[in-house]
Amino acid sequence: xSAQAEVLQQAFTxxxxxxxxxxxxxxxxxxxxxxxxxxxxxxSDGKVIVPPMEYDPVTAExxxxxxxxxxxGVVKTWAWVKHPRGKHLLDKPFAWAQIQIxxxxxxxxxxxxxxxxxxxxxxxxxxxxxxxxxxxxxxxxACFEPA
Amino acid sequence: xxxxAAVVGIGxxxxxxxxxxxxxxxxxxxxxxxxxxxxxxxxxDIDAVIVxxxxxxxxxxxxxELYLTDALGCNGKPxxxxxxxxSVGGSTAIVAASYVQSGMFKxxxxxxxxxxxxxxxxxxxxxxxxxxxxxxxxxxxxxAPIIREYMRRTKAPSDAGIKVAVxxxxxxxxxxLAHLQLPNITMKEVEESPMLWEPLRFLESCPSSDGACAxxxxxxxxxxQSPKKPAWIRGAAMRSExxxxxxxxxxxxxxGIDCAKDVYAQAGISNPRxxxxxxxxxxPFSWYEPMWLENLGFAEKGEGWKLTLExxxxxxxxxxIPWNCSGGVLCxxxxxxxxxxxFAEAARQVRGDAGNHQVDGAKLALGHAYGGGAQFYAMWxxxxxxx
Numbered sequence: 001x002s003a004q005a006e007v008l009q010q011a012f013t014x015x016x017x018x019x020x021x022x023x024x025x026x027x028x029x030x031x032x033x034x035x036x037x038x039x040x041x042x043x044s045d046g047k048v049i050v051p052p053m054e055y056d057p058v059t060a061e062x063x064x065x066x067x068x069x070x071x072x073g074v075v076k077t078w079a080w081v082k083h084p085r086g087k088h089l090l091d092k093p094f095a096w097a098q099i100q101i102x103x104x105x106x107x108x109x110x111x112x113x114x115x116x117x118x119x120x121x122x123x124x125x126x127x128x129x130x131x132x133x134x135x136x137x138x139x140x141x142a143c144f145e146p147a
Numbered sequence: 148x149x150x151x152a153a154v155v156g157i158g159x160x161x162x163x164x165x166x167x168x169x170x171x172x173x174x175x176x177x178x179x180x181x182x183x184x185x186x187x188x189x190x191x192d193i194d195a196v197i198v199x200x201x202x203x204x205x206x207x208x209x210x211x212e213l214y215l216t217d218a219l220g221c222n223g224k225p226x227x228x229x230x231x232x233x234s235v236g237g238s239t240a241i242v243a244a245s246y247v248q249s250g251m252f253k254x255x256x257x258x259x260x261x262x263x264x265x266x267x268x269x270x271x272x273x274x275x276x277x278x279x280x281x282x283x284x285x286x287x288x289x290x291a292p293i294i295r296e297y298m299r300r301t302k303a304p305s306d307a308g309i310k311v312a313v314x315x316x317x318x319x320x321x322x323x324l325a326h327l328q329l330p331n332i333t334m335k336e337v338e339e340s341p342m343l344w345e346p347l348r349f350l351e352s353c354p355s356s357d358g359a360c361a362x363x364x365x366x367x368x369x370x371x372q373s374p375k376k377p378a379w380i381r382g383a384a385m386r387s388e389x390x391x392x393x394x395x396x397x398x399x400x401x402x403g404i405d406c407a408k409d410v411y412a413q414a415g416i417s418n419p420r421x422x423x424x425x426x427x428x429x430x431p432f433s434w435y436e437p438m439w440l441e442n443l444g445f446a447e448k449g450e451g452w453k454l455t456l457e458x459x460x461x462x463x464x465x466x467x468i469p470w471n472c473s474g475g476v477l478c479x480x481x482x483x484x485x486x487x488x489x490f491a492e493a494a495r496q497v498r499g500d501a502g503n504h505q506v507d508g509a510k511l512a513l514g515h516a517y518g519g520g521a522q523f524y525a526m527w528x529x530x531x532x533x534x
Contacts, residue, residue: 054172
């Protein structure tokens with residue numbers, strides 16, 4: 001009987017570089033962020049969706065009716081992060097929240113910097129804190145803060 | 148198969164180096180909408196959507212089916228994705244057809260695509276693996292030695308590959324959707340283009356393209372109601388074999404031979420050169436035409452290059468069995484879609500709807516795709532009549 005062969009293992013890392021084109025709808029949303037503005041889009045059922053979708057979630061039709069929105073909104077629900085990790089974008093405790101931008105119907109997920117969990121509540125009003133430098137990324141909205 | 152199925156709608160984007168103004172979803176959607184329009188249908192008429200694309204690493208997009216649900220009108224409908232490397236366009240069409248043939252769905256939208264301008268296909272298709280030397284060859288480097296072996300065995304003259312490169316580009320010049328438009332290409336120009344992977348020159352290789360192709364496949368009852376002529380699916384087959392087995396016959400892989408035999412038997416074809424009116428065959432590098440002519444039974448072993456040089460496969464030379472009238476993969480190569488384009492172009496021919504690259508009176512056509520390391524095969528035969 002021969003000895004059983006050792007089963008070898010090796011870690012390996014694989015990485016490539018790619019490009020993405022945003023298209024006319026998401027591209028417009030991101031371009032507006034760069035100008036410190038928020039745009040949504042109107043769906044077939046009349047609901048305003050932000051960030052905008054290219055295609056109607058109900059009928060699949062192409063959407064094109066953009067709606068200019070303010071940079072204020074309402075917290076619909078939230079979860080407090082007591083101990084932010086290195087990858088989190090805020091280095092102090094904050095809330096992940098579903099925020100319904102005023103004039104829109106479908107909430108979006110972003111962060112709220114309220115300082116303390118006791119300052120957070122469902123239904124609270126918030127406004128955008130813009131990044132110092134805007135680039136056309138979703139992080140142009142640095143976070144929301146109590147309004 | 149229980150039910151007959153037919154192609155009732157075809158949609159293709161223009162194939163080009165870069166579609167700058169659309170997202171991937173927008174590109175795929177364009178082909179899908181054109182297929183619906185061709186079939187005079189709407190999203191509501193579709194029972195299920197079956198999508199295919201080349202390996203995830205090519206574009207770095209994991210689960211494209213998830214991202215494309217809204218763009219393809221899948222809300223409330225089944226959505227499936229097919230994977231078989233470069234042959235995926237063909238196997239996706241066959242999976243879609245088989246769902247109709249089985250009676251599971253009555254009318255399916257099937258779509259494939261690639262946005263090579265946003266991808267990294269060249270290197271992602273020969274990625275490094277632990278415990279192995281990195282081949283790092285890309286597709287041309289992988290296939291060139293196999294082509295050299297074909298040339299050694301058959302003593303084919305080097306201008307057979309050049310002839311294919313010219314012939315397919317002249318075909319492509321008849322097709323406004325084709326990526327490369329080279330109506331004045333010459334043998335000399337191809338011969339003088341840079342040698343990339345001996346014996347393959349730059350102009351003997353396929354381009355990198357953005358594009359998408361879609362089809363609507365319906366059962367017999369719904370196909371009979373379609374406003375345009377259906378292309379009846381007369382046979383479909385897929386075969387695979389193990390890429391990494393060094394003892395494999397790579398010049399004329401057994402899986403390709405078996406797949407062709409199967410699809411011909413279903414379609415009642417005994418002599419493919421005589422019985423078929425034309426073929427759309429996956430030829431990404433010039434020499435694959437003579438190689439596949441033999442593998443698919445259009446020529447005797449060792450004789451494929453003679454058909455090519457005689458002009459048998461050329462529309463312009465009035466050949467008896469034109470291959471790749473659309474310009475083929477040598478003119479347009481959005482990898483994930485390239486197989487489906489072959490299948491769709493075969494269907495266009497038998498629908499009499501192939502425009503300036505139409506083969507007069509085409510009644511029976513072959514669509515062919517291969518992928519992996521010449522490891523996956525997908526083929527169908529479509530006809531203007533049901534049987």
